[in-house]
Amino acid sequence: MLEIDQPSPERQAQAREQVSIWRNRAFVLVFSSYSFNLLGSTFHSIALNLWVLQTTGSAKLMSLVLITHLVASMVLGPIAGTLADRVDRRKLMLTSDWIRFGLVGLIALCMTIEATPFYVILLLTALVAIVSALRSPAFQASLVEIVGKDSVAPAVAAITIADNMIRIGGFAVGGAAVALFGGAFAVAIDASTFLLSAILLLLAGQFPYQSSRQQSQEAKPTFRADFLEGFRAVWQNTFIRSIVLLLPLVMFFFLSTFMLIQVMAVQVWRASPFVFGLLEACIPLGYVVGSFLIMKWNHRLQKRGLWILGSILLLGPCFIAIAQFDTAPWALPVIFAVGFLFSFSTTIISIALRMNVETDLQGRVFGLLGTLTSVAPPIGLAVFSALSDTFGPALIITYSGAVMLLISMAAFVFMKNTRTLE
Template sequence: MLELAKESNAEASTRQQKDGQAASIWRSRTFLAVFSSYSLSLLGNTFHSIALNLWVLQTTGSAKLMSVVLITHLVISMLFGSFAGTIADRTDRRTLMWVTDIVRFVLVAAIAILVYLPNVPFIWIVLLTGLVAFAGVFRTPAFQASLMEIVGKEQMTQAVGAISISDNMIRIAGFALGGIAVAAFGGAFAIAIDAAAFLVSAVLLLFAGKFPYAAEKNTTKPKTAFKEDLAEGFRYVLSNAFARAAVILLPLVMFFFLSTFMLIQVMAVQIWQAKPFVFGLLEACIPLGYVVGSILIMRLDYRLKYRGKWILGSILLMGPVFIAISLMPTATIALPLIFLVGFLFSFSTTIIFIALRVAIDHAKQGRVFGLLGSLTSIAPPIGLAVFSTLSDIYGPAIIITASGTAMLLMGIFAYSRMKSIRNFN
């Protein structure tokens, strides 16, 4: 199996089209299996989140208990991201991914059984949920750091674009399907589907065959202690201009973008008084714009020049677009601008994830993505709490304007000072 996988990957990476473009990622069996595994794992996460939260509300009626589950996920992601990233850089990443999927399958299946049984103490659900979140923290940096070794630089744009599209479609579909499953079949059945998704994800990773890892390439180097590798990851981010800029910029973009989009939803209800159909279109505009942007990035691939300027330019432009949205008299008129924001968000995030894999030392990518995952997991909840509080005091339009102004200033600052990103091509 190993030899067949190597042969398949070699053929996929060397096969070039007549116009000079890299061969399609969809011809690589390894990428197809890993991509499908990632998508199923993400679906499992999304499905589990909505199914468990709805079950808590239906059975207890307590928003406080539901928030306990959400906070458990948040705290674990924040605390253990760098730890998990260091593990991903020291071990066989494919093994780490399928082991975490198996662990989550067992844990989530146990949650489904407990949910089915009557009078189970809620603390057991919280503890198992925390363990599921802990296992999931390890999978993310392992997957992110492995992508370069699966597809290579020539196909990285296609791969990251495909993953970005999958992210949006699965998160939307996962929340919808999770809610439907809980309503139709109950929480236990919905959570059992989630467990099955993790099991199939693990099987797909085994089917993918082995792929090269930085840890395997560095077997001649002296083995360092875990604590040294963990500290080295932080030192690397501080000393590498590109990694440092990305770790600062991405959480800030997430902070402002997701918080401001929440206020646009509030504005649609409170000020624009949008009808349900228009509100549905508004909800769809952001992911639709993101998907269109990701497809365009995939299509342009190597022909897209000055990619660092596209990253910073899209961040800079989001600010004025947010300000313009806050001035719109109706939701219908604002829809094209909301679509544009989703499009710009795609360029500001998808390209930077491509750049990270190209610019960062592969042996340290797990630690960089682990730290980045910690920061990006905590930034949106903080932003939502701050922006919702300010919106209640001053109104959503004013806070959207302030957020757009802050994004404009942030974009100008980043363009002038973050040369490592600006000069990326």
């Protein structure tokens, strides 16, 4: 079902003529900006949460910080996406970086003043979350403007690899910085990453393939009209509608099931710390390997819709198989395969959206997707945790895999536009 077709001579010539993304100055600078930005966001999250827990001893207050970020992503996704389709996306990202540099620096200052009420920290955190939510769809939608459609696949794969590595490293570095230097200094370091991100964006200059609508001087529709147009476009375009339905479901089951695999490793397999660490590394390692292969095979991948649905289809049996193992070492290769398959489904979805959705609509599409994919995992974690406490992790993992298999089979039957995507 899944195949890699040999490229035609025409496509081979096109691949040779195509300029590497690493020779695209704008991409290299924006990619570096994104990396510092993501490091800052990850670093900020762990550093602030640890500081709250250390200074207040309250898990509830730490949860309140997490909920603040979640609510901002949920509420502002479509609004931020609409804004990203109306203004210069580079300027929107720049504004976000400058504001967060100031806000996070102010948080670090407040953390050094013992009399600062907690609600001030929480208010500043909410503002940081709001500004961060405005940046995300602007970046996602600007990739085509930076590299052009011909180079979207390797650019998305490169960003995916960096995303995983930075998230893992960011949590580790953030925790170490709090332990070594204290929360306030760690958050001050975090503020500097947003400053670096802004400087790199300035150096990148205007994006080479800026969308025609943003370049136009003609009168634009109202914000409300653009906002509603985004929802209409998602509903009327069968491909976009399929992805908006499918991707949050995949995130719901994937992340929730992976959490139960961790529970199973402790409760059922009695995994040693070393084996548990290997288990934790298998998913991101598989994801990075999958993304690297996508970047390398960009011009050889055919029938992308089958790659997307086939990868999702195979996730279900992998989860069912993992639930049947008695010890963790036997499960490690299958867990690696899960990360690999998850990469092939989500990364190719990201590429397909950029290739098949109008550039001037991508902010709204990615804004809506960001909202749905940020809401689905916490709901799944809550539901799956409760079920696992009652019935045990192995049974729930098995049922999760079976439901994922049914969903992917239904997608093969009913999502023709996705299945036939080239």
